[in-house]
Amino acid sequence: MANHFPLIPDTTLDEKDPDLFALLCKEEERQRDKLPLIPSENYVSKAVREATGSVLTNKYSEGYPGKRYYEGQQLIDQVEELAINRAKGVFGVDHANVQPYSGSPANLAIYAAFLNPGDTVMGMALPMGGHLTHGWNVSVTGGWFRSVQYGVSKQTGRIDFDEVRVLAKRERPKLLFCGGTAIPRQIDFAAFAEIAKEIDAILVADIAHIAGLIAGGAHPSPVGHAPILSTTTHKTLRGPRGAMLMSTQAYAQSLDKAVFPGLQGGPHNHTTAAIAVCLHEATQPAFRAYARQVVKNAQVLAEELLDRDYDLISGGTDNHLILIDLTNKGIIGKQAARALDKSGIISNYNTIPYDPRKPFNPSGLRIGTPAVTSRGMGEAEMRVIARYIDKAIEAAKRGSEMELDRIAMAVADLAKQFPAPGL
Ligand SMILES: *Cc1c(COP(=O)(O)O)cnc(C)c1O
Numbered sequence: 472m473a474n475h476f477p478l479i480p481d482t483t484l485d486e487k488d489p490d491l492f493a494l495l496c497k498e499e500e501r502q503r504d505k506l507p508l509i510p511s512e513n514y515v516s517k518a519v520r521e522a523t524g525s526v527l528t529n530k531y532s533e534g535y536p537g538k539r540y541y542e543g544q545q546l547i548d549q550v551e552e553l554a555i556n557r558a559k560g561v562f563g564v565d566h567a568n569v570q571p572y573s574g575s576p577a578n579l580a581i582y583a584a585f586l587n588p589g590d591t592v593m594g595m596a597l598p599m600g601g602h603l604t605h606g607w608n609v610s611v612t613g614g615w616f617r618s619v620q621y622g623v624s625k626q627t628g629r630i631d632f633d634e635v636r637v638l639a640k641r642e643r644p645k646l647l648f649c650g651g652t653a654i655p656r657q658i659d660f661a662a663f664a665e666i667a668k669e670i671d672a673i674l675v676a677d678i679a680h681i682a683g684l685i686a687g688g689a690h691p692s693p694v695g696h697a698p699i700l701s702t703t704t705h706k707t708l709r710g711p712r713g714a715m716l717m718s719t720q721a722y723a724q725s726l727d728k729a730v731f732p733g734l735q736g737g738p739h740n741h742t743t744a745a746i747a748v749c750l751h752e753a754t755q756p757a758f759r760a761y762a763r764q765v766v767k768n769a770q771v772l773a774e775e776l777l778d779r780d781y782d783l784i785s786g787g788t789d790n791h792l793i794l795i796d797l798t799n800k801g802i803i804g805k806q807a808a809r810a811l812d813k814s815g816i817i818s819n820y821n822t823i824p825y826d827p828r829k830p831f832n833p834s835g836l837r838i839g840t841p842a843v844t845s846r847g848m849g850e851a852e853m854r855v856i857a858r859y860i861d862k863a864i865e866a867a868k869r870g871s872e873m874e875l876d877r878i879a880m881a882v883a884d885l886a887k888q889f890p891a892p893g894l
Contacts, residue, residue, distance in 0.1 A: 503894050504883050505815040510792035510839020511680060513709045514891045522748045523711045527740035547740055554743050557750035558715055561686050563694050566723035568716045569746050570730050570738040574679045574703035577714035578604035581675055581699060584729035586645055588615045593639060594648035596620035598822040602677060605648040619644055623824050628785035632662045639666050650677035653821055653837055655788040660696035675699045681790055683707025686753040687762020690790060698722055707791055707841045710749025713742040761844060765791045768840040771850045775857030784823055792839035796823045802868055804833045810867030813875040815882035816859060846889040855885060
């Protein structure tokens, strides 16, 4: 039987859309030949990518397993239940919702569940290492809600819990966020829980950056301290771009309702499937080894930078990321990040706590080890990378493009020896 309407021939991407295909090939090359030190990025496995590109992208399934607003859910329900059960197993939680489209909408769902506009939220200020969605003023979470922000101590670069407590008791937030995007130290969930209890606030642990470390046993878990966990799935957890909300039973129903129908329509089932895959990977012994190595690598990288007189916020790291104050090096974050990019080392410029410069042109540089560790790199390679970072920054100060090109060649050589997974 012939197709009645062969309007668009069903061909492969390279034949159908050579322009886009060429861009994807170049991006794959870039990811292969350069070293990503952006702490929120990673390389997913072939299996995760396969699930992401699967037929589940064709299916609508508003609602939750067993309670859908569309038919044809026989298999989708099983996929989502698999993801939910694996999340509960990996993180040891009562409840998991795997439908949030990404970390920001996941956090917004928490507001929708527990706050009314104008209610008070407290979180870490963005320039101190927090996230936009923890009440920063340019985010709707800082506009529609009354937001109170804490930071880190200027001396130690760490959270001062006495300060947080004073602020919390004065401002009485309903919701208290801990976690962030540029915090190089372990989060003391117990200390936050104590404060939340004193003011009767709901504590949310936003573990977007460190979920993989927690799953792999390389960072303490917030479970038992924070009743609500929010996480992305695409950072250290090494899954697809997506998010999860996890909680104790008491908060389960409100969170589910806030995600759907409160905030979202149909879940991205192909993402749900890939989340299930990454959670399965996270239960393997190899993933525990990975999480430990991520931290070990960051610590070696930090030591090497300290030896070269780099000023690290909080003096080092105990997770996957390092925040560098470049002031004493006489270069600003953007210049350093551009020079590193030319050298094949991808980082991002970042504000540092109490940054005297503007957010779009800050004093700091943020680097991390999740992606290079996924390529199988260890301590020896971190020492080499630290040397290249320093060389590139010194070259940038001299304006030596030739030196940057030379470093780029050496970096490409190193990258070749450690093929990226999934490519
Ligand atoms: C990355 C991140 C988010 C937001 O995730 P998106 O998927 O980019 O929306 C939220 N909170 C924290 C702490 C993050 O690091």
